[in-house]
Amino acid sequence: MGYLGVEIYIGKNSEREKRYIELKENEANHITFLGPSGSGKTTVMRALAEEIFEKVPGALVIVVEQKFDKNKVRELNEFIKKVTKLKGKAFVKEHFDDIIRYLATVANDGVTYGKIGDFAFGWPNYPFSIIPAFENDKHSILSWHGLKPKRFPVKRIVFRPVRDIDAIRRDNNCEVVEGKIRYQDVDFSFIEKLAQINRNTIYGRVIRQAWDLEKKRDPKLLEQFAEEWERKYRPNSNSPSTTYLSIMEVAALLKQDTIFTRSKDFTSELTTDKINVIDFSANSELYPEEEAWIIKHLVDFIVSKFVRFRNTPVFIFFDEIQNILQYHYGRIAVEKLNREGRSNWVNIISGTQYMYGLPAFLVYGAAHIGIVGRIASADDEQLLSKVIKDFNRIKEPRAKTFDDYKKLKPQLKGRGWFSFDKMYTERMNFRPPQSL
Structure with missing residues (x-):
């Protein structure tokens, strides 16, 4: 099923005209969002993920999440208090009982609960239904865009x-x-980091030979290989060698680590019926290098298996993409997406605080560049002036006093500029998310 000609809503310009992006099969639909911390960049990306999930038939939508947001519980509490004051307890009980029960759970145990993810698609965005779109405006942030709070199916x-x-x-x-x-999908470099193996030692070379060269990718097979090695090279020894013991220690570690399995890989969990969130927040215990490897494994699966046998587009959202790009496997994965995305219908939507220092393919290869809030760096301003042809349209807000700054910062949240194909740039009030 193709998605040629599907238009997705991204927001309204300064003249309050609705703006859309047309997604095409034979073009790169990459988007890079730039914005400092707290500018609403993640909020805009969440809205775009919802829009794509709803409007692009059969799309696989994957979001790589970096953190959770404890403020969301406070926002829900404030919403319930305001609605109770306006409508009464009976109205709130009838319409928002699920929220009340959840807030009661958090109130009883704020240590176990209350850590809602940045991409909490499962809760409707009730707060945005009562916050005015502009000062003294009768419309809420959602209603001004013709939207209502909504929850989305999520895995x-x-x-x-x-x-x-x-x-x-x-x-x-x-x-x-x-x-x-x-186990069979894990290469030596992954377990080398995990078990802190020195590949220049004898036991490191033996493990690498067994795991990568002979494809004995299972702790039990590794133990058997170690025993065979010990019998071959130390036939008359009365005590086990340090090499043997070190290999057995690594095998035990691999058996105990809950991330590994002999059966179903996490890629088999991906579905087009729900928005897929890869949780790299504090919910998951991962080293940054492991996160980068997981992304590479995910990309390899999507490019080599998923789109090859399923005629469907893929959209991968990277929040704070610079974190993944710091590591070798992360960079390889994003480069592969950029290189093969057009022919495989795979699209990158990324967010970053600073574009300067990102790989050139990500900056210059982005079909669209969105600036949320403001440009946070003079280096980025100089870079974007080369990338965006009508960069002169972008008027950076300047605060001359501290009072100016306090008034200006809230006004910029979720607003900015959007460059269509880096050819035409407009002031934009970005589409708000319908989820929390």
């Missing part, structure tokens, strides 16, 4: 969960599954 994949799965599920009001990686 959240957590790796080595540090919290109870049910607590994560309640916080995000969605399906939560534990992400597993098959």
Whole structure:
């Protein structure tokens, strides 16, 4: 099923005209959002993920989440208090009982609960239904765009969960599954980092030979290989060698690590029926290098298997993409998406605080560039003046006094500029998310 000619709504310009992006099969639909911390960049990306999930038939939507947001519980509490004051307790009980029950759960145990993800698609965005779009405006942020609060079906994949799965599920009001990686898909470089193996030692070379060269990718097979090695090279020894013991120690570590499995890999959990959230927040216990490897594994699966056998587009959202790009495997994965995206219908939507220093393919290869709030760096301003042809349209807000700054900052949240194909740039009031 193709998506040629599908238009997705991104917001209204300064003249209050609605603006859309047309998504095409034979073009790169990459988008890079730039904005400082707290500018609403993640909020805009969440809205775009919802729009694509609803408007693009059969699309696989994947969001890589970096953190959770405790402020969302406070926002829900404030919403309930305001609605109770306006409509009364009976109205709130009838219409928002699920929220009341959740808030009661958090109030009883604020340690276990209350950690809602940045991309909490499972809760309707009730707060945006009562916050005015502009000062003294009769419309709310949502109604001004013709939208209503809505929850979306979500599958959240957590790796080595540090919290109870049910607590994560309640916080995000969605399906939560534990992400597993098959032994056979893991290369030596992954377990080298995990087990802190020195590949220049004898035991490191033996493990690498067994795991990568002979494809004995299972702790039991690794133990058998170690025993065979010991019999071959130390036939008359009365005590086990340090090499043998070190290999057995690594095998034991691999058996104990809950992230590994012999059966179903986390990629088999991906679905087009729900928004898929790859949870790299504090819910998952992962090293940054492991996160980068998981992204590479995910991209390899999508490019080589998923789109090859399923005629469907893929949209991958990276929040704070610079974190993934710091590491070798992360950079390889994003480069592969950029290189093969057009022919495979795979699209990158990324967010970053600073564009200067990002790989050239991500900056110059972006079909669209959105600036949320403001440009946070003089280096970025200089860079974007080369990338965006009509950069002169972008008028950066300047605060001359501290009072100016306090008034200006809230006004910029969720607003900015959008460059269509880097050819035409407009002031934009971005589409707000219908989820929390």
